[in-house]
Amino acid sequence: MDVDSSQTRMVDVLLANQEKLLARWAEILLASDAGQGTAEETRQELAEIFGALQRSMSDADESAQGELRAMLAELSRSRARRGATPTQTAISVFALKDAVYELVASAAELVPEFLVFSRMVDDLGLFTFQTYAAAREQVIADQAEAMLELSTPVVRLWDGIIAVPLIGTLDSARTQLVMEKMLDALVTEGAEHAVIDITGVPTVDTEVAQHLLKTVMAARLLGAECTISGIRPQIAHTIVSLGIEFGDIATKATLADALGHALKQSGLKVGPA
C-alpha cells in the first residue's frame, strides 16, 4: 500500500485531532460491548495503534506497515485470550472510522481521502479476524497431533508379538504414525508378529481398508506378519458388501483370537501348567 499523496490531508487531520479522536474512539468502544478490559487499558491500546497507524500512513517505509500489523496481531491475540470474539475485535478497529467520520463529515473536500482511509481501516479490521482464525487453526492442529500420539500405543503381547490397538478413525495421517511406531517396535522387539486391533475404529470403508493394507505391506517388507483383529459383525458386513479383499491377511474377531493365531504361527502352544 503506497502512501498516497491524497492521504496527506487525512494524516494532518489525524495529527491535529489526535486527543479528540482517541477519546471518541475509546468512548464508542466502551459504550458498545466491543470494549474489553478497563477504560484505561483500552485507551492505552488504542493510543498505540493510532500512533502506528499514523506512522504507516505518513511513512513510505515498510517497517511502519509491519509494526502496525504486528500490533494488530497482538491486539487480536490478547483480546481472544480475554474472551472477546473475533467480531468484537474487528469492530473495535472499525469504530475508528466512526470517530473520524464525525470529524470530517462536514468537510466535502475530505470525502475522497476519507474513502481511502476507510478502506484501509477495513483491511486492518479484517486482518485481526485473519490472525484470530490462524491462531485457532494452530491450536486445533497441535491438539490433533497430541491426540494422535496418545491414541496410537504399541504394546508387547508376548515374545515376538506386538499389538497396535487403533482407537478412532484411520486416516492417512494416523496411518503414517501407526506405520512408523509399529515398524520401529518390530525392529526394537525383534518381533515377527503384529496384531492390529480395529475394535476402536468406527467405520471401515475402502479408504480405511487401503490404509490397513499399506500397514500390513510395510510390516511384511520388514519380515513380520500381521493379523487384523476386532472384526465386528457390522464391519464384516460392510467389508464384504464393498467388495474389499483382504487377500491372504488373517483377520480375527477378537484380540484374543489373534494372539492365539500369532502364537501358533510362532510355533508355540498354550496348555495347562
Added chain:
Amino acid sequence: MDELPIVSGDDVVRVRQQVRQAAAAARLSLVDQTKLVTAASELARNALIHGGGGAAKVEAATSATGRRGIRVTFSDTGPGISDIDLALTDGWTTGDGLGLGLSGARRLVDEFELTSKPGEGTCVVVAKWSR
C-alpha cells in the same frame, strides 16, 4: 543454489546426496527425508533415461503456510511427455511400481508440478515441508 548436471549414473547418486543433506538441514523427519530423496532419485533417473540427460536444482524454501522445507527442480531437454495424464496415472492399486515412476514420486512429496511438451523437454518441481 547450484545446478547439478544429470548425465550419468554417478550424477543420480550425487543428486541423492545433495537432497539428503539439504533435507537434513531443513529438519525434515527421517521418514520425510527418505521419501524426498527416493522421489529425487526416481526423477533424476527419469531425466537421465527418458530425458536424455538434464539437471537438478536443490534449494531451501518456505511453504505458503510458513513451514521450512526443500524444493527440487528437475529439467531435461528430452522428447517430452505427450500424455501427461497417462504418465501420472496412479499405479498403487495395481502394485506395479514400474514405468516412469512419476505417480510414485508424486505420492512421496507434498507438492508436485510437471510441465512437458513433446519435443520441448520436461520440468518437474517437487517440494517437501517439515511438520
Added chain:
Amino acid sequence: MDRVPILKIEGILFVSIQVDLQDDTVLQLQEDLADELSATGAHGVIIDITAVEIVDSFIGRMLTTIGSISRMFDAETVLVGMRPAVAITLTELGLSLRGVRTALNAEKGLRLLAARDG
C-alpha cells in the same frame, strides 16, 4: 567401480550392501550372484540392507530380479534388515518386492531358509 563382495558359508550366499549403489555396481552384483549360484549350487541368498538408506524403484527392481534369478537356480532369496523409513517409502511407492522373502535380520533369515528346506 566397486564390486559388492559375496560371502559363501554353508551353502548360503551372503551379500551385505553398505554403500549408496551406483547403477553399474548393481548390475554387476546381479551377474556375480548368478555366477556364484551356478558355480556353488548354493540354496539360499541373504541380502543384508541394514545400511541402506534409500531404495528406489531401480534398486527395487534389482532386488526382485535377483529373486527371480536365484529361483532359476532353485535358491531362495531373503532380504534382511530393511529400515522402517525405507519400508514406509516403498509401500507408498507401491513396491511390494514380490518374489523376495524378508526377515528382520540375518539370523532370522537363516531360520527362514532352513525351514523351507526342512
